[in-house]
Amino acid sequence: MDEERAEYLVGQYADLLVRIGRTWLGDMDDAKDICQTVLIKLLEDPRAFPDRGQERAWVIRLAVNACKNWRKSAWFRRRAPLDEGLHLTVEEPEAGGLLEAVMALPRVYRQVIFLRYYEGYEVREIAALLGRSPALVSTHLNRGKEKLRKMLGGTEYAKRI
């Protein structure tokens, strides 16, 4: 049963967790560790949800909390979540594109951009998830997009933002 659940969790959420870790922490090695840490938590807490959407929302909340802990505590950063010998490889888009520009934004901006434009959350849902006011989330979204426009200059991407 644990093997089946492990396969389901990895297939369903491993990439999402790496993306959240990368966005929140800005470092791919940390993102891989966050991915493993949250997958272990999911294995240890096999609760049932009425639908896949609620399960995904819970996984995102777990991942966001894990990233907050990661930033605050050396203990979280120093431990190896799974086997010491487990080396994970992540494919990334080529440098110089839109993603690199988003990743260069301040952390709070790229977090709300991820939740709004990748996960499709509404502003009030992002506010609830991050514990910020909706007005502040809107401000961060607008400032993030404005910074992106400046960073991307006259490129094709800048016109689309």
Add this chain to the structure above:
Amino acid sequence: MQKEFERAYRDAMDGVRLTAESKRALTESLGKRVLERPRPPLKLGRAAAAAAALCLLTAAGGAAVMNATPVLRDRFFGGDSVGYGQSGGFVGKAVENNGWTLSITDCVGDDYYLYLGLELEAPEGTVLDAADYDFERSRVDFTDSSLYGSWAIRPLPDDDPTDNRLPMMWLLYSSQPGVNGATVRLAVSGLGHNWRYEAGRREQVYDADCPGTWDFGYVTVRCPDSIIRLEPDTPVNAILPGPGADRAAVVSEIQISPLALYVRLSGEELVLHHGTLRPQAGDAVPGACWDAQELAAYDTDGNPIEMSPGMEIGRWANQNISRSRRLGGGGCSGYNETDGYIWLVYGFNGLMDVSRVAEVVVNGTAIPIP
């Protein structure tokens, strides 16, 4: 145009993915993992409780598994509750010294505090009827050097002072987060009672009950994590002593665990908010800035939630010994020239159901809890 950006961003983010080989390795590694699953505080029989306990605590040493009722739950936190289920569970580890057995029965913890319930069992026929049993020495060594703070051990009310069992409580505190799930060496030595000062001696003296050491070795205690962690960035005034001394700040962090409410005020104006001149010997000590902040919390029915700075340690029956009843309680950036913050720690009066905390009010500014 907006939709084009969304599509381009989604496509780019979709390109961030683990290779198929990495996913296979990850699945295999997860499948092999021996799980340490925290259990809710079910009313289990003794044998079942001991088995569940091993899920919460792992140890390098080979100590025995004990059979005991959860001391924290029944003797300190007033019985089973939602808050206990959110932050506590059975442990079950015992060590023996000179025929006296000391057991860790259960734990309750969050990022900064970890309570351990202890039960001391003396050899048959011994009566543990004193009110102030304590150990001469205790040892707490976290393997993570970033965790540091203090700890306290207290006897708890004993419902049968004529028997050979005594409930106790051990509270560990770190000013840095990460206590829950950390690995720590725990040991205590030299049990005694009737602690007192005698004329001409600076150290307390006591009547010895059992010499030697109870050494649990390196243990890892992991409590359930139901903590609400928020970063509201809500503007507030930080209250500082003196007219016109208030500073602009934001509530940059709120944490709500069943044990306590944690609030961090941050801002550039809080850098060096005590000034740059460190107090010299003989200077009057000003009131702590974290004590000057006004913090309140309300439950979903609108009732105020009882709480106090720091964390309850327990009451000493022997009032001749002056010891603090609370541990921790806040901090600030002090004379740090780059960081400006005030950190508030308010322990709840008992274990709180975190889902019932509806609002936190910091210096008059209400912050709803989602």
